[in-house]
Amino acid sequence: MRREAKKKMNIEKSQLVKGAKNDFVFVIGLEVHAQVRSNSKLFSGASTEFGAEPNSNVSFIDAGMPGMLPVVNSFCIEQAVKTGLGINAEINLISRFDRKNYFYPDLPQGYQISQLYEPIVGKGIISIQTEEKLSKKVGIERIHLEQDAGKSIHDMDPTTSFVDLNRTGIALMEIVSKPEINSPFEAVEYIKKLRLIMRYLETCDGNMQEGSLRADVNVSVCEINTYQKFIETGDYDLLGTRCEIKNMNSLKFIQQAINFEARRQIKLKEAGKEIAQETRLYDPSKNQTRPLRSKEDAHDYRYFPCPDLLNIELKRGWVDKIRDDLPELPDQKIPRFINDFNITPYDAEVIIAEKATADFFEAIATNTDGKIAANLLINELFGRLNKDSLSFNENPTTVEQMRELINLIQKDEVSSKGAKEIFDHIWNSGGNPTDLVDKLGLRQVQDTSFIEQMVDDVIKENPAQVDKVKSNPKLIGWFVGQVMKKSGGKADPKIINKIVNEKLT
């Protein structure tokens, strides 16, 4: 139980679930299991490669052979520390591994090496946005390191489950939030933000399909008055009984599961029934959660310090060096991009969604024009990648090409339509934008006297329309269009506009 003065918080609409009589507040805490990006496992030299032949990356340590001793992978420690620093968390200079004992076919050791008592990372913070677009901080309780289990496959045989130990012993970071997430939307935002930070740090690839990011979701519901009291006192005991939905690896299903689970609990509460604290599974085909077969004593893990491993001692200077070397993270990059490149917050958020795209943007926008760069990147390049189902690292265009194209647009040498054509050409067959302007006949005519001549011609050819302009100023646009047509689409629309306006108004 924690008692801390908390600042007054308004409950937002998205944080409420309707009951038959009263409204309830969602109370959600997440335990995210993030596979550490490393070449070898936490305690063995076996490869962490995904999708290898079954049982081909298994050392005798991973297989739980008697007499084998685990040896800590220093890089996994570094990755956990880096992740902790990325969420502004306390780093514990002394930490320790414990054994969590349970029996399961995918756990050959009979215990998981984890960190219950002295985790490597302590309290931290992640900032997210609520559905109402307000910023909010979610507290992190801790991050600890542990071994992943093997993989059980249930659909290869009617009577047996298949076990592959390749995943056994890969390092996981379990990132435990405080129960400060208050809607299914926030739960998804939280995971996305955490994933983004870890991708920037290159500590976890965040690939949910491959299972490198999974979450256990703790859900309870709380009446508004009680929740207000919780906000005032910080007394977690007020929050009511929670249920844990295990092993979710899809953002969509996490949202659905929380929605179902909250409504199930409200029904029980309103019927005056007790909510049992239990572990449940979400079944997406039925969109409901159901209890795991009640396993008596399942939670008696008989934790104790792992006698095979020494305590981990980190030096302050080593931690500080990692902190100094952290890359710029999204929370700093977004305001800087908005400020330095004069782009909208929305564009900034789209651009920083991957570190590679943020770096690319910065390279093309520095000393050119941020708005044009953002436009080109989001509308043309991302649009094209999307259409062809390519990832950003398959982008065929180069920084030089994009900078040149931006320069041409900046100097009004091509229209935005012309720029699109040049982009398409670069995309399909490469080339140098400056050469392409003329090769494709896209150079915008900026010769004022030439444009003026065309404007005069159009005016001369359309006396009836000229008469109408005075009563209907909207016709100006029609004249601009006619001149544009006469120029074969090549005249600079800004200059046409200016001259037409001068002559007709």
Place this chain on the structure above:
Amino acid sequence: MEIDTETVLKIARLSRIKINEGESADIQKDLNRIVEFVKKLGEIDIDGVDEFNFGKTNIEDMRKDSVTIYDNTDDILKNTKNKNQDFFTVPKIVE
């Protein structure tokens, strides 16, 4: 701490070890003898000794993140009869 019959049965259940009633009494006796023996450690004076004071390891002493190719799938599966292709097989786990 005296280990009673109930504790013996509980530990057996948690470890998935089948023991019958006849065995449990002997096991209980053995476990209590072991506990009694280990109790000897309680006689050591550890007042003021920080549990973190010894047995520390730091980054430089740990393993580097390099991969060892084991090429040992057959060895890994050698001790079981329950296998299919290169997988271990176990009675169907239904959740």
